[in-house]
Amino acid sequence: MADRKPIDSWLTDMDGVLIHEGVPIPGADAFLKKLRESGKPFLVLTNNSIYTPRDLHARLRRMGLEVPIENIWTSALATAQFLDDQRPEGTAYVIGEAGLTTALHDIGYILTDHEPDYVVLGETRTYSFEAMTKAVRLINDGARFICTNPDETGPSAEGALPATGAVAALITKATGKKPYFAGKPNPLMMRTGLNTIGAHSETSAMIGDRMDTDVLAGMEAGMQTFLVLTGLTRPEQVEDFPYRPSKVVDSIADLVDRI
Numbered sequence: 028m029a030d031r032k033p034i035d036s037w038l039t040d041m042d043g044v045l046i047h048e049g050v051p052i053p054g055a056d057a058f059l060k061k062l063r064e065s066g067k068p069f070l071v072l073t074n075n076s077i078y079t080p081r082d083l084h085a086r087l088r089r090m091g092l093e094v095p096i097e098n099i100w101t102s103a104l105a106t107a108q109f110l111d112d113q114r115p116e117g118t119a120y121v122i123g124e125a126g127l128t129t130a131l132h133d134i135g136y137i138l139t140d141h142e143p144d145y146v147v148l149g150e151t152r153t154y155s156f157e158a159m160t161k162a163v164r165l166i167n168d169g170a171r172f173i174c175t176n177p178d179e180t181g182p183s184a185e186g187a188l189p190a191t192g193a194v195a196a197l198i199t200k201a202t203g204k205k206p207y208f209a210g211k212p213n214p215l216m217m218r219t220g221l222n223t224i225g226a227h228s229e230t231s232a233m234i235g236d237r238m239d240t241d242v243l244a245g246m247e248a249g250m251q252t253f254l255v256l257t258g259l260t261r262p263e264q265v266e267d268f269p270y271r272p273s274k275v276v277d278s279i280a281d282l283v284d285r286i
Contacts, residue, residue, distance in 0.1 A: 036226035043236030043258020054280025068224035074176040076103035076149035102210030123149030176210030217248035
């Protein structure tokens with residue numbers, strides 16, 4: 028790390044880094060406050076496509092964390108940006124919530140089940156068998172298959188819930204077509220995020236709690252990576268991966284002085 032350029036911009040995951048089960052992680056407020064005061068470009072990222080940035084801004088504010096709307100980047104926004112680059116003003120059949128449908132509306136996409144260019148799958152609170160059946164038939168008829176993220180499970184108060192990756196596997200099994208995942212660990216999400224804040228990977232850092240998504244995406248995007256131990260990846264698991272983060276720290280509190 029000694030020969031790396033100073034960090035001028037920061038990207039950080041949300042769940043497991045800034046909050047855990049709806050409660051701020053100690054040091055998160057100080058980290059965000061110092062980022063805002065520094066004037067350095069930054070983004071808070073999430074693979075969850077359910078919520079719009081405005082929704083997340085309000086949810087974080089209720090927890091005592093102040094993150095401007097323009098500093099929130101979701102897999103839904105990354106997916107919309109990807110589709111706008113690939114096929115501007117296209118059409119899509121969407122399984123997802125407001126975070127995804129709003130992002131697609133905002134780039135000028137038409138949401139339809141009539142010969143869509145794409146089937147786009149994201150998180151939803153209630154996956155409908157009817158909607159999945161429709162997706163299978165549309166993909167078999169030629170629609171391209173896109174997913175916001177590959178996460179197979181998501182957290183809830185009662186335990187793990189099947190998430191986008193698990194439902195995508197069902198659709199893939201039924202169609203023989205694998206989706207393109209726009210969210211982490213695809214470095215596309217990092218690169219599109221960096222572009223939105225005018226940052227360069229060479230002078231940027233990614234903070235995350237998962238080796239297989241956050242650290243991998245940051246590394247492949249050419250960024251410095253910090254693994255915090257307040258989320259999913261445990262210290263003893265780091266050596267199980269064929270790549271390493273730039274640095275492992277106990278929590279976001281250990282990075283306040285790096286800004």
